[in-house]
Amino acid sequence: MSITAPGKSINAIYSQETDFLPLQGTDYVEFYVGNAKQAAHFYKTAFGFQSLAYAGPETGVKDRASYAIRQNKLTFVLTTPLRTDNILADHIYKHGDGIKIIALKVDDATDAWQQTTSRGGKSYLPPITLTDESGDLIMSGIHTYGETVHLFIERKNYKGVFLPGYREWKSDYNPESTGLQYVDHCVGNVGWNQMNTWVKFYEEVMGFRNILSFDDADISTEYSALMSKVMSNGNGFVKFPINEPAEGKKKSQVEEYLDFYNGEGCQHVALATNNILETVTALQKRGVEFLKIPSSYYDDLLQRVGHIDEDLAPLSELGILVDKDEEGYLLQIFSKPMEDRPTLFFEIIQRKGARSFGKGNFKALFEAIEREQEMRGNL
Ligand code: FE2
Numbered sequence: 001m002s003i004t005a006p007g008k009s010i011n012a013i014y015s016q017e018t019d020f021l022p023l024q025g026t027d028y029v030e031f032y033v034g035n036a037k038q039a040a041h042f043y044k045t046a047f048g049f050q051s052l053a054y055a056g057p058e059t060g061v062k063d064r065a066s067y068a069i070r071q072n073k074l075t076f077v078l079t080t081p082l083r084t085d086n087i088l089a090d091h092i093y094k095h096g097d098g099i100k101i102i103a104l105k106v107d108d109a110t111d112a113w114q115q116t117t118s119r120g121g122k123s124y125l126p127p128i129t130l131t132d133e134s135g136d137l138i139m140s141g142i143h144t145y146g147e148t149v150h151l152f153i154e155r156k157n158y159k160g161v162f163l164p165g166y167r168e169w170k171s172d173y174n175p176e177s178t179g180l181q182y183v184d185h186c187v188g189n190v191g192w193n194q195m196n197t198w199v200k201f202y203e204e205v206m207g208f209r210n211i212l213s214f215d216d217a218d219i220s221t222e223y224s225a226l227m228s229k230v231m232s233n234g235n236g237f238v239k240f241p242i243n244e245p246a247e248g249k250k251k252s253q254v255e256e257y258l259d260f261y262n263g264e265g266c267q268h269v270a271l272a273t274n275n276i277l278e279t280v281t282a283l284q285k286r287g288v289e290f291l292k293i294p295s296s297y298y299d300d301l302l303q304r305v306g307h308i309d310e311d312l313a314p315l316s317e318l319g320i321l322v323d324k325d326e327e328g329y330l331l332q333i334f335s336k337p338m339e340d341r342p343t344l345f346f347e348i349i350q351r352k353g354a355r356s357f358g359k360g361n362f363k364a365l366f367e368a369i370e371r372e373q374e375m376r377g378n379l
Pocket of ligand 1: 185187268270357
């Protein structure tokens with residue numbers, strides 16, 4: 001593992017003047033799914049999102065239905081095609097349910113598109129102004145790995161509930177929040193020998209920096225291996241780790257993903273919480289399934305990470321992992337895939353100073369994933 005300028009904030013080594021793509025964070029994450037109505041219900045029920053906005057035939061959108069849901073600063077959109085002859089339907093046929101759009105908040109969506117496309121980014125959507133009675137919203141976008149897209153969202157002249165074309169979605173069914181706060185990072189799985197292509201893309205097209213690297217020596221288990229590089233934007237609000245499979249004795253988890261997603265795509269989204277014990281307790285009660293870690297993981301945990309504020313017993317009971325770096329520690333846990341295909345899953349993360357990604361947990365975690373892969377016959 002290598003850390004660029006350890007101990008220094010990314011901001012300090014990468015000043016605002018040099019940041020040609022200033023990002024204010026993740027605006028929303030949009031999933032293309034087979035049944036958006038049911039998916040929205042699932043995320044409300046299991047994860048504690050609230051209804052926010054709806055677009056579909058009733059709002060003048062003829063080819064799809066979209067449900068926007070929100071929890072604190074976290075916004076998900078579930079979108080489904082209404083007919084077969086539709087690019088969304090092709091996307092779902094090929095990939096199953098998955099993440100299509102990682103939308104980023106910007107001050108100037110026109111400039112974001114010009115800056116990125118002039119540096120070699122492939123345009124997905126030239127800047128357009130969407131207008132309704134709540135104002136103007138400017139949106140643009142570029143392609144990234146696989147069929148995944150980054151949209152740039154400029155909402156400084158827009159006061160509406162979500163996006164023009166949507167209407168407020170009020171519901172009598174509003175399950176309590178589970179304490180999820182915002183997107184900490186989104187991880188992309190890319191194909192063999194594609195890591196450096198995408199590292200270069202985030203560096204050159206989007207002005208990101210590679211802040212951490214893991215190679216197969218860091219994270220190979222008996223069977224599977226992968227390489228990972230963490231890309232961060234200038235202010236550190238947006239972090240995109242990228243995984244590539246590496247040669248192992250058997251099929252790695254990244255290869256399994258690439259097989260079942262039919263190509264590159266978003267592997268997991270890490271959702272931040274301020275109290276992981278409460279959040280994971282609530283999620284488990286509502287049926288979210290997490291990877292199980294053997295209890296032996298906790299035997300020498302405190303020797304590895306030093307003092308932590310949390311009691312060991314509930315961490316062990318819930319299967320929450322702990323890792324530390326120079327700046328503090330973090331607590332994390334990984335869900336099982338959200339679909340029948342072994343593709344997208346979620347991470348729940350609470351940072352207590354640490355800005356890393358849980359390298360110390362990779363071995364325990366990957367062994368847990370391999371046990372699941374073996375049960376699916378994909379190891
Ligand atoms: Fe992660």
